[in-house]
Amino acid sequence: MSAGQGIFRAAVLDPARPSPAGLSDGRGHAAGKRFDVYRNNVAVGLTEVLETGFPVIRKLIGEDRFSAVCGVFLRQSPPASPILSRYGDGFPAFLAGFEPLAHLRYLADVAALELAIRQSYHAADALPILPESLSAVPPERVDDLRLGLAPALRVVRSHWPIHDIWSYNTVENAPKPAPVAQDVLITRPEFDPAPQVLPPGGAGFIAALQQGATLGTAAEQAARDAPDFDLGEVLALLLAGNAIVSADLPGDGHA
Amino acid sequence: MPDPSVRLTTLPAAPGVGYKPQHFADIMRDPGGVAWFEIHAENYMGDGGRPIAQLRHLAERHPVSVHGIGLGIGGEGRLDPDHLTRLKHLCDWLTPASFSEHLAWSSHEGAYLNDLLPLPYTAATLACVADHIDETQEALGRPMLLENPSSYLVFDESTMSEPEFLGELARRTGCGLLLDVNNVFVSATNLGMSALAYLDAFPLARVGELHLGGHHEDADEHGAPLLIDSHDHAITEPVWTLLDETFARLGACPVLIERDDDIPPWPTLEAEAARAGRALARAVKRAAA
Numbered sequence: 174m175s176a177g178q179g180i181f182r183a184a185v186l187d188p189a190r191p192s193p194a195g196l197s198d199g200r201g202h203a204a205g206k207r208f209d210v211y212r213n214n215v216a217v218g219l220t221e222v223l224e225t226g227f228p229v230i231r232k233l234i235g236e237d238r239f240s241a242v243c244g245v246f247l248r249q250s251p252p253a254s255p256i257l258s259r260y261g262d263g264f265p266a267f268l269a270g271f272e273p274l275a276h277l278r279y280l281a282d283v284a285a286l287e288l289a290i291r292q293s294y295h296a297a298d299a300l301p302i303l304p305e306s307l308s309a310v311p312p313e314r315v316d317d318l319r320l321g322l323a324p325a326l327r328v329v330r331s332h333w334p335i336h337d338i339w340s341y342n343t344v345e346n347a348p349k350p351a352p353v354a355q356d357v358l359i360t361r362p363e364f365d366p367a368p369q370v371l372p373p374g375g376a377g378f379i380a381a382l383q384q385g386a387t388l389g390t391a392a393e394q395a396a397r398d399a400p401d402f403d404l405g406e407v408l409a410l411l412l413a414g415n416a417i418v419s420a421d422l423p424g425d426g427h428a
Numbered sequence: 429m430p431d432p433s434v435r436l437t438t439l440p441a442a443p444g445v446g447y448k449p450q451h452f453a454d455i456m457r458d459p460g461g462v463a464w465f466e467i468h469a470e471n472y473m474g475d476g477g478r479p480i481a482q483l484r485h486l487a488e489r490h491p492v493s494v495h496g497i498g499l500g501i502g503g504e505g506r507l508d509p510d511h512l513t514r515l516k517h518l519c520d521w522l523t524p525a526s527f528s529e530h531l532a533w534s535s536h537e538g539a540y541l542n543d544l545l546p547l548p549y550t551a552a553t554l555a556c557v558a559d560h561i562d563e564t565q566e567a568l569g570r571p572m573l574l575e576n577p578s579s580y581l582v583f584d585e586s587t588m589s590e591p592e593f594l595g596e597l598a599r600r601t602g603c604g605l606l607l608d609v610n611n612v613f614v615s616a617t618n619l620g621m622s623a624l625a626y627l628d629a630f631p632l633a634r635v636g637e638l639h640l641g642g643h644h645e646d647a648d649e650h651g652a653p654l655l656i657d658s659h660d661h662a663i664t665e666p667v668w669t670l671l672d673e674t675f676a677r678l679g680a681c682p683v684l685i686e687r688d689d690d691i692p693p694w695p696t697l698e699a700e701a702a703r704a705g706r707a708l709a710r711a712v713k714r715a716a717a
Contacts, residue, residue: 178504181545182536195584198648199619204581206649207618210656211580214543222542251539255470255498255511295474298481324475364478 185211186248219247219260226261227287229342230268230280242271258295261288279333286335286357286368289327293359293366296325301415307408314422316389320382321419322411325361328376336370360414367414374402375410436571436604436636437526439464439491439682443701443708446686447492452482454694456489462701464491464525466684470498472522473514483522493526493637493684494519498540501560501574502547503533512567519568526637526682528573528606529564531557531594548583549593554600561601573636574598575606578643578657579615590615595631605631608639609674610686613667614655623670632678640671640704641686660689663700671704675711683708 177193184190192208220243224231231239246267252260265288268274269281301323310318329335336357337350356376359368371379374395381391388404395402411417442463447455455465465486472483486492499511519527532544547553565572576594588596594605607630616623642661646654663685675681685700 177548178533178536178545182539182541185541185543185545196581197584198650198652199582199621200650200652202650207580207654210654211543211545215541218542251541253538253540254508255534255540255542256473256514257470257542258474295477295479297475298477325477361477364481 184208185215186251188212216244216247219243219252222252222257222260223247223264226258226291227264227284229287229339230264230284232342233277233280233283233338234274242268242274245271258291261291264288279331279335279338282329282331282333282335283338285331286329286339289329289357289359290366290368293325293327293361294364296323296361299323299325299418301412302417302420304412306420307412307417310420310422316387316392317422318388319385319419319421319423320388320411320417321421322379322382323361323414323416323418325359325366326379326411326414326416327359327366328356328371328379329359330356330376336368339368358410358414360411360416362413362415369410371410372403372406374399375407378402378404378407379411436573436634437493437682439493439525439637441680441682441708443704444491444493444682444684445697445701446495446684446688447486448687448691449479449482450691451694451697452486456485459490460698460702461705462698464493464682466493466495466686469494469496469515469518472518487522487524491525492522493528493682494522494524496527496529497544498534498542499529499564500533500535501529501564502531502545502553502557503535503560504547504556505535505537507560507563508535512564515564516568519570526573527568527570528575528637530575530577531590531597532577544577546577546579546581546583549586549588549590551587554588554593554596558597558600561597561603565601565603571603573604573606575608575639576611576630577615578608578611578618578655580618580654580656582619589629591626591629591631595634598631598634603634604636605634606637606639607632607635607674607678608641609671610639610641610643610663610667611657613664613670614643614657617653617655620652624673627670627674627677635678635681638671638674638678638681638683639686640667640683640700641688643667658689659686662696668703668707671707672710675707676714678711679715680708680712 196204378395
């Protein structure tokens with residue numbers, strides 16, 4: 174086929190370009206406004222995808238400004254695949270560098286939280302371990318445990334109160350955000366992702382587990398970062414969120 | 429070459445509805461006279477969670493048709509091998525009663541534009557689309573249905589009519605066709621053609637499924653009608669009439685109610701499906717008389 178589709182694509186994404194030559198309305202006129210149907214379908218369709226994915230960002234900056242921001246983003250970064258539930262991976266970074274919204278410094282991190290919630294929703298299923306299987310481990314061997322975490326688990330770290338900004342805009346009667354840094358843990362107990370604030374050291378502990386550290390090493394690392402790190406509290410959050418899917422001891426396999 | 433012993437679809441010749449997650453509980457309780465459901469393939473390409481779990485439940489109880497949106501059979505570049513693999517994975521675990529895609533393109537050099545974009549109908553595009561259909565049918569290990577698009581404009585370089593083009597594709601590749609009756613009405617209105625003449629020219633023997641959806645009315649700068657295939661309205665009366673004309677020519681065939689935006693409560697779609705079922709029953713009765 175001719176160079177047609179490249180020209181068509183460029184004109185669809187850029188309303189300032191003329192519509193491609195050689196198109197008509199079937200009645201002897203040039204296609205004119207009819208080409209705009211495609212321009213409109215593409216821009217409106219992708220904006221709706223971003224609205225579905227980032228409802229809190231839309232609420233925070235307002236519908237009109239959100240549409241305008243999406244218009245810039247979708248032309249610069251159209252989807253890389255037809256799986257639109259994944260569209261917007263680059264939106265948090267885009268917002269971080271988007272000059273007109275630079276004064277809303279928390280925005281990119283809130284977008285990262287919304288993206289992580291969506292990723293958690295679509296992540297693979299995995300059977301959690303029973304809490305009893307941890308309590309059955311002999312105390313002297315607990316430090317050697319290697320914990321496998323659920324594919325739906327996500328952690329988003331921020332200098333801003335992103336959990337409270339998110340909940341204030343999605344949950345009725347949620348408290349007003351206070352100016353604190355928040356790390357957010359997302360677990361998916363069944364099908365609905367559940368974001369909650371991680372206690373100090375929690376994010377570092379989970380990151381260490383994800384890199385393959387034993388429970389003991391991960392807890393030590395977390396305690397160095399946050400002296401009041403409470404291992405029991407974080408394990409309880411993970412267990413309640415069905416987020417631990419394996420617990421292995423060296424030598425004798427499963428705990 | 430087409431193998432006439434291969435069935436294009438195993439969907440029942442009865443009304444179906446495009447599945448929307450918000451109707452899951454209604455459908456599980458009582459699907460009424462709706463005999464099958466169609467999903468958009470790309471909405472079920474995540475790794476797990478509720479969408480996949482609900483689809484498994486749906487497919488345990490009802491025939492399911494997989495309708496692809498994003499493969500871009502009409503693209504001038506090669507098909508995305510990753511996307512073909514994802515489609516194969518979905519068809520392998522779901523074993524749908526039918527797989528269909530569009531005569532359109534949507535990706536160009538790695539950018540997915542999320543719309544069904546048009547192509548000219550020439551010898552060159554025919555060869556390219558036929559190759560893509562062959563590749564898809566081979567990858568999936570099943571025949572596919574190809575859907576007629578809704579048109580807003582025509583390419584001056586086209587040398588074939590759309591029914592001719594689709595008929596030749598079916599002949600070369602053995603694929604079946606999905607006839608979207610609303611798209612016939614939308615295209616005919618937009619391009620100043622006769623919808624009935626289109627039906628008369630269409631290779632109906634290759635049709636394995638019908639689509640019915642709503643459109644939105646606009647006008648172009650010359651005041652000519654410009655209908656947009658928006659799937660956000662009830663099916664209009666002229667499209668119901670055209671469905672009767674289609675059944676009269678085609679006989680019984682699976683028929684789908686499509687609604688993708690401004691989704692109404694389940695009973696509204698169930699009622700549209702029941703109406704399509706009555707049109708189908710009338711055609712069967714007339715054929716038997």
